[in-house]
Amino acid sequence: MSFDKLTGNDALTKQLRGIACSGNIHNGYIFEGPWTADKLTAAKAFAKAVLCTVKPGEGCDSCRICRAIDDDAHMDVVFVEAENADTQKAKEKAEFGEDPVFKKKKNSVKSIRDAKIEDVIGRLNKVPIEGDRNIAIIKDADTITLRAFNRLLKTLEEPHEGTIIMLLSENIENLPQTIVSRCVHLRVLPSDVPKNVKEKKLADKLVAQIAEGEPYYLVKNTIEKIGNEKTEIYTVLDCMEGIYREMLLSKDVKRDLERLSRAIEMIEEARDRIKRNRNTAYALKSMALRIGG
Ligand SMILES: [Zn+2]
Secondary structure, X not given: OHHHHOOOOHHHXXXXXXXXXXXXXXXXXXXXXXXXXXXXXXXXXXXXXXXXXXXXXXXXXXXXHHHHHHOOOOXXXXXXXXXXXXXXXXXXXXXXXXXXXXXXXXXXXXXXXXXXXXXXHHHHOOOOOOOOOEEEXXXXXXHOOHHHHHHHXXXXXXXXXXXXXXEEEOOHHHOOHHHHXXXXXXXXXXXXXXXXXXHHHHHHHHHHHHHOOOOHHHHHHHHHOOOOOHHHHHHHHHHHHXXXXXXXXXXXXXXXXXXXXXXXXXXXXXXXXXXXXXXXXXXXXXHHHHHHO
């Protein structure tokens, strides 16, 4: 089944299955997760669960509809992702015969052109061809310009019946509040990849040390073992978040609810600080101290 591919995302799978089975489907969804998290597979699994007629609410992964979604070939599912500025320039040059000026957003090399979003809106405004729903999966939503977001907002405010817009984002704070407030927020975690064993071990150790209230200098020693590469730091943070989220899912959690939610909040804050190029070691140490409370 298509949801089986979402390893390490039991909570999300349960949530998506529930939505797809209930038939009570919202118009906007945000799939938020770090670059290491497979947000696209999650979005496609959801689209399959909604459109598949062999296994409704689940997706069979083998019928024509499911396979078309996998291959970006379904007539009612439009998929968009960011392109390199150079590719964009070349395309626009071919279209307009001149070199347009590109405004880069958040220094990212890749971004989604406004025209692409216009295409998506155009598709969503048409009657679905194969079934009764039009679905848009927008990868790299973090790179959409404010102008295009405003156009998208109109579609979210007055959608055609059966419209589903899925925005795939690395950080929900990159999206305007007006969009966020109209969407259901889903969190995608990275699946445990064996190559990240070192990061996973460090995350396990940190969580254990904090839980056992070990002296700060020991916690600090573990933090100092994390390399300077941002991808490595993010992986440790993602693993830690995964551990706390798993704890949240376990049955006997009531008394720890507040502590665990707070831990996740602190991890998100640390991730955000590091993204903003604040002092990494300080962000991690302060996170550990504050989770420990
Ligand atoms: Zn199917």
